[in-house]
Amino acid sequence: MLLAIDAGNTNVKFALVEASGDIVQRWRIATDARRTADEYAVWLDQLLKMEGYARRDVETVVISTVVPRALHNLQLLASKYFGVDAVVAGKPPLSWGIALKVDEPQQVGSDRIVNAIAAQAIEPDSDKIVISFGTATTVDHVDSEGAYCGGIIAPGINLSLDALVAAAAKLPRIGIEAPASTSVIGRTTESQMLIGIYWGYVAMMEGLLQRMKAQIGKPVTVIATGGLAILFQQHGHLFDKIDPDLTLRGIATLYRNNIK
Structure with missing residues (x-):
């Protein structure tokens, strides 16, 4: 399954997504750029177990963030605890695939x-x-x-x-x-x-x-x-x-x- 992470200014939202695109679980936690990968892992591991999942069920981690300082620890979460390199929206190898018809x-x-x-x-x-x-x-x-x-x-x-x-x-x-x-x-x-x-x-x-x-x-x-x-x-x-x-x-x- 895919773990989608949306790191916003107020909350960081996590969702387990099946290959079909269906979201099967979602969780959120208050955004704190100082929160470590270890802290995320303890919190998320418990939630996964409560819903009958395990970390090994996550094959891909995709992150979208508007809080640059939070990105490193989320990437570390993916590599250290899920054993994958996270891909980040807006950065290679991910291409937006849509036109951005704006000045900046x-x-x-x-x-x-x-x-x-x-x-x-x-x-x-x-x-x-x-x-x-x-x-x-x-x-x-x-x-x-x-x-x-x-x-x-x-x-x-x-x-x-x-x-x-x-x-x-x-x-x-x-x-x-x-x-x-x-x-x-x-x-x-x-x-x-x-x-x-x-x-x-x-x-x-x-x-x-x-x-x-x-x-x-x-x-x-x-x-x-x-x-x-x-x-x-x-x-x-x-x-x-x-x-x-x-x-x-x-x-x-x-x-x-x-x-x-």
Whole structure:
């Protein structure tokens, strides 16, 4: 099996992927560039055993990371504990296999490119808009041929909420959730904060999607990923499809495309 690793700014996600492309298990751990290969191995070995797997079941390790400092220890994890040399998205021998139609292709995060690859596999005949809810919220255009055509970067929901609480002394720390009603007039401090974050993001996404669709000028499929996608779909109905595993699927698809 293939072990796909997505090292993001907030979490490192691991997935066991069968040759068919099906994800059979997934786990995540908070991103810490100082976490050693040994620490990863102890944690991951226990999780594999709990699900009836062993390290010997992993034949390939593929890493996508936007945290360069985390890469070395993940590569060491692969070589020391799985007995394989990890392959890294965006580095030889892996070729992206899609066009990057932007001014600075070398600056595009690997997570956004593998999302584009996964989106093309899901909807190969239409243009796509991919929304990813992470530390940052990204909105990307993928054309009908699978090319990455650029997009938008906005502060992530939790990042915005943390900044608000940090800068305003009297505001309490709250968790993000869907408001109980569609009212946008809050009667408590907490409800006003929740309305501002939740409906503010819905309005932002509605506006950005409207502008992006108008600029693309043809029908598009909107695909969302990230843990908060389902939350915003409850009231907004913004997305045509939601795939929490889009990035992990993209990593696996990237590898399969390169070994054909």
